[in-house]
Amino acid sequence: MPEIKRPVKPIEVNYVCDQCGHGMMKSVAAMDPDTGVVPHKCMICGVERDFKWVSYPKIDYIGIDETPH
Secondary structure, eight states, X not given: XXXXXXXXXXXXXXXXXXXXXXXXXXXXXXXXXXXXXXXXEETTTOOEEEEESOOSSEEEEEXXXXXXX
């Protein structure tokens, strides 16, 4: 199948802390290559949480005519 191209714009994606409901989670170490676990810490309350295969904050891309949800 041939390539197709379309204009996109970058958007920042954050994860709001489940504990305090206000702070953003930030990765604090590299991903473990064996398990895919990425340790994170809330920037407000300091709670720690692991995510698998994702590191926050991250950048996603959406079409120019799309709205983020």
